Amino acid sequence: MSEEKTVAAPFPGVFYRRPDPESPPFVNVGDVVEAGTVVGLIEVMKMFQEIQAGASGHVTAVLVENEQAVDAGQTLLTVE
Amino acid sequence: MALEILRPGLMTTVQDEGRTQGYALGMPPSGAMDRFSYHVANALVGNPSGAAVLECTYLGPEIGFSQATTFAVTGADLPVHLNGKEIQPWASHRAEAGDVLGFGFLRSGARAYIAVAGGIDVEPVMGSRSTYTLCGMGGFQGRALRAGDLLPVGADATGTPGRSLPAALVPDFAGPAELRVVVGLASYRVTPDSLAAFFETEWQVTPDANRVGYRYRGGLVEWVPRTQPRGAGSDPANVVDIGYPIGSIQIPGGTEPIALLNDAVTGGGYATIGTIISSDIQVAGQTKTGDVTRFCPVSIDAALGARQEARARLAKAREAIEARS
Numbered sequence: 001m002s003e004e005k006t007v008a009a010p011f012p013g014v015f016y017r018r019p020d021p022e023s024p025p026f027v028n029v030g031d032v033v034e035a036g037t038v039v040g041l042i043e044v045m046k047m048f049q050e051i052q053a054g055a056s057g058h059v060t061a062v063l064v065e066n067e068q069a070v071d072a073g074q075t076l077l078t079v080e
Numbered sequence: 081m082a083l084e085i086l087r088p089g090l091m092t093t094v095q096d097e098g099r100t101q102g103y104a105l106g107m108p109p110s111g112a113m114d115r116f117s118y119h120v121a122n123a124l125v126g127n128p129s130g131a132a133v134l135e136c137t138y139l140g141p142e143i144g145f146s147q148a149t150t151f152a153v154t155g156a157d158l159p160v161h162l163n164g165k166e167i168q169p170w171a172s173h174r175a176e177a178g179d180v181l182g183f184g185f186l187r188s189g190a191r192a193y194i195a196v197a198g199g200i201d202v203e204p205v206m207g208s209r210s211t212y213t214l215c216g217m218g219g220f221q222g223r224a225l226r227a228g229d230l231l232p233v234g235a236d237a238t239g240t241p242g243r244s245l246p247a248a249l250v251p252d253f254a255g256p257a258e259l260r261v262v263v264g265l266a267s268y269r270v271t272p273d274s275l276a277a278f279f280e281t282e283w284q285v286t287p288d289a290n291r292v293g294y295r296y297r298g299g300l301v302e303w304v305p306r307t308q309p310r311g312a313g314s315d316p317a318n319v320v321d322i323g324y325p326i327g328s329i330q331i332p333g334g335t336e337p338i339a340l341l342n343d344a345v346t347g348g349g350y351a352t353i354g355t356i357i358s359s360d361i362q363v364a365g366q367t368k369t370g371d372v373t374r375f376c377p378v379s380i381d382a383a384l385g386a387r388q389e390a391r392a393r394l395a396k397a398r399e400a401i402e403a404r405s
Contacts, residue, residue: 008185010138010139010186011090011138011368011369012138012186012287012368013287013369043287044138044289044369045091045138045288045290046290047091049139069370072185072186072187073185073186073187
């Protein structure tokens with residue numbers, strides 16, 4: 001069993017799981033990510049910032065919905 | 081001497097005390113949103129008052145130093161790293177050539193200030209180095225910083241490392257903010273009950289909150305019915321054009337109040353129901369998306385008193401910094 005890691009929101013805003021409404025989510029549970037893989041976007045101040053995974057592993061849970069408001073430090077997803 | 085922007089953060093701009101000489105012409109002043117943190121950052125590194133610093137919103141940049149210098153970080157509570165090792169905020173530090181300044185995730189507040197000995201030495205425009213991004217003027221090429229930018233720093237300033245602000249004088253940005261407001265100029269457009277309710281409401285900062293203005297959610301206001309006068313728009317929130325002071329609050333549509341801040345338009349046709357007092361603009365500027373804000377009505381005399389208190393607090397901070405160096 002490898003260590004569980006989390007990806008947190010670096011700042012507050014609105015979380016988007018997909019790059020645009022027609023596209024599939026950046027990641028789903030079970031997907032393999034590496035450090036630097038884009039897992040979502042956070043919109044604040046009319047700007048979108050890519051949120052990247054900090055470590056590699058499988059996505060075990062996505063804890064926020066698409067277009068949900070998130071606070072700074074809030075866990076977005078877990079990786080194992 | 082230069083600062084190399086390795087990562088820009090979300091919204092990092094050059095700011096100083098603001099472009100006040102153009103205000104009478106309708107030019108927004110821009111300038112540091114949190115004046116206390118801005119002035120303390122300069123005092124810590126030994127810069128003269130008015131030197132330009134970097135203002136970073138929500139997400140800190142990563143910056144390389146081309147030469148040895150002195151720097152300080154104040155404002156929002158986010159971990160400050162020098163070469164990956166956490167260092168004290170609200171204190172001046174020596175950086176060697178090749179050192180890298182970085183940041184962890186935001187804990188509270190919204191804006192951090194990075195002062196470097198000698199100040200950010202961009203060309204002043206209309207008497208100020210502040211960036212006004214909407215018009216693309218001032219600061220570094222009139223815009224927020226990008227990776228690869230090389231920022232000039234004033235020469236021949238070594239600064240004074242080892243200074244710090246006593247913990248008791250460091251502002252606490254956590255928890256709900258209370259912003260004092262002088263009611264007017266067009267508060268007559270709102271029903272008395274609705275105006276009273278405005279000051280009872282817990283408003284939440286929306287994601288639409290930047291240097292131009294902060295939009296809040298949490299209630300609605302009722303307008304006094306009237307036939308709109310000639311020259312006013314058809315929305316009941318419209319009036320015949322008036323000046324918008326910095327901090328003025330308007331409510332287009334009646335649902336989401338907008339507080340106009342340092343980069344905002346200085347006049348227009350929305351009823352302004354109150355104005356955040358000058359000494360609380362910096363409090364607003366340290367609230368972030370999702371934070372709770374209450375507005376509290378005060379008299380002009382109370383507002384002027386608060387301005388004197390803010391000046392006294394800054395003077396006390398400067399004295400304490402001098403005494404500890």
